[in-house]
Amino acid sequence: PATLGMLGGGQLGRFFVIAAHELGYRVVVLDPDAQSPAGRIADQHLVAAYDDPDALNRMAESCAAVTTEFENVPAGSLAYLSKFLPVRPSAEAVAISQNRSAEKGFLKQHGFPHAPYTDVRSEADIAQANAGLFPGILKVARFGYDGKGQVRVQNREEALLAFRQLKHEPCVLEQMLPLDYEVSVVLTRDAAGVVKCFPTAENSHRHGILDVSIVPARTSGCVAGNAQEIAEGIAQKMDYVGTLAVEFFIVRGQLFVNEMAPRPHNSGHYTIDACVTNQFEQQVRALTGLPLGEARAHSAAVMVNLLGDLWYLKDPHHSHEPDWAKLLAVPNLKLHLYGKHHARPGRKMGHFTVIGSDAQKVQESALAARRLIGIQDD
Numbered sequence: 001p002a003t004l005g006m007l008g009g010g011q012l013g014r015f016f017v018i019a020a021h022e023l024g025y026r027v028v029v030l031d032p033d034a035q036s037p038a039g040r041i042a043d044q045h046l047v048a049a050y051d052d053p054d055a056l057n058r059m060a061e062s063c064a065a066v067t068t069e070f071e072n073v074p075a076g077s078l079a080y081l082s083k084f085l086p087v088r089p090s091a092e093a094v095a096i097s098q099n100r101s102a103e104k105g106f107l108k109q110h111g112f113p114h115a116p117y118t119d120v121r122s123e124a125d126i127a128q129a130n131a132g133l134f135p136g137i138l139k140v141a142r143f144g145y146d147g148k149g150q151v152r153v154q155n156r157e158e159a160l161l162a163f164r165q166l167k168h169e170p171c172v173l174e175q176m177l178p179l180d181y182e183v184s185v186v187l188t189r190d191a192a193g194v195v196k197c198f199p200t201a202e203n204s205h206r207h208g209i210l211d212v213s214i215v216p217a218r219t220s221g222c223v224a225g226n227a228q229e230i231a232e233g234i235a236q237k238m239d240y241v242g243t244l245a246v247e248f249f250i251v252r253g254q255l256f257v258n259e260m261a262p263r264p265h266n267s268g269h270y271t272i273d274a275c276v277t278n279q280f281e282q283q284v285r286a287l288t289g290l291p292l293g294e295a296r297a298h299s300a301a302v303m304v305n306l307l308g309d310l311w312y313l314k315d316p317h318h319s320h321e322p323d324w325a326k327l328l329a330v331p332n333l334k335l336h337l338y339g340k341h342h343a344r345p346g347r348k349m350g351h352f353t354v355i356g357s358d359a360q361k362v363q364e365s366a367l368a369a370r371r372l373i374g375i376q377d378d
């Protein structure tokens with residue numbers, strides 16, 4: 001059987017390995033963590049840095065094609081591998097999504113709606129920033145995720161302090177928008193330009209981390225459809241091949257692109273249990289040149305993230321495995337645990353999805369299920 005390469009060993013890579021195995025592929029995972037969730041179930045785990053030349057050469061020799069699950073793998077590694085075998089998505093597409101300045105510049109250049117912002121490279125950039133950007137959020141351009149590397153600032157003085165606090169790393173300063181809610185679109189585009197879009201998900205966050213995704217999004221079909229159109233436009237402009245996620249803000253019925261992720265997305269986990277083909281199988285299909293599957297949802301779904309905090313509910317000093325039997329007794333609930341050895345507060349350890357035909361009942365059931373294991377409502 002053909003062997004596929006995966007740069008990155010997190011839970012997204014793990015689901016890719018499962019999907020690839022389902023279709024009869026072998027998978028080589030490259031990740032520096034010997035205990036990485038994907039590496040532990042891969043056919044081969046190269047334990048090395050993402051830019052380790054020996055590991056990349058071994059990948060190039062043994063794989064038919066390579067993909068990634070993590071936007072922060074060096075784009076240079078993807079560019080290097082692409083000299084020997086197909087790399088999807090491309091180094092260029094990943095490079096755009098891994099730098100907020102490049103990402104926002106791309107949105108601006110192609111006329112996709114986004115929050116007003118300015119690039120911040122020096123204190124002078126803050127001094128000259130448009131007053132309309134305050135109150136705003138200063139975000140580091142690289143390596144931020146789950147709300148890390150972001151500081152909310154009321155005014156110019158606070159922005160200056162925040163920029164110093166962020167060690168003068170290149171940043172973007174973005175206007176704070178009065179969000180009504182947030183949605184995301186996950187889609188897959190193949191090498192011939194065929195796009196399959198999953199239903200738009202409505203997302204809520206806690207402490208900057210995705211908490212719950214609801215599908216269908218409780219929004220007008222118009223907003224959900226526009227989001228899909230914009231996401232498709234972005235994929236086309238990047239000549240993107242693979243599974244792509246686009247996050248949106250909604251302010252008074254208007255869509256603004258927040259950011260892109262050049263990979264399957266946490267808000268697309270519901271596709272595992274509620275769609276004909278899931279986002280990871282689509283990633284495999286796009287990577288290997290197979291026809292894309294049907295992305296249609298056969299059920300309404302609510303996905304709830306399980307963070308490491310849950311492991312410390314009984315005792316803040318020692319972690320305890322939560323009582324999964326309580327969850328598994330809930331009808332139409334599917335539990336997914338990522339096999340991570342250590343729970344830390346804020347760490348994504350697993351998720352569950354409740355599916356059903358009645359969207360309202362699915363929501364009630366999912367919220368009741370999370371209460372069962374001690375997660376408080378907001």
Ligand code: ATP
Binds near residue numbers: 115178259
């Ligand atoms: P992810 O884990 O999704 O990659 P991230 O660290 O890249 O997160 P963002 O998506 O930029 O962070 O922001 C995290 C959350 O903070 C958003 O989902 C939104 O709830 C809030 N937020 C970010 N930017 C703005 C803004 N300009 N106005 C209002 N809220 C915002």
Ligand code: MG
Binds near residue numbers: 144145146259
């Ligand atoms: Mg992000």
Ligand code: MG
Binds near residue numbers: 247258259
């Ligand atoms: Mg985000």
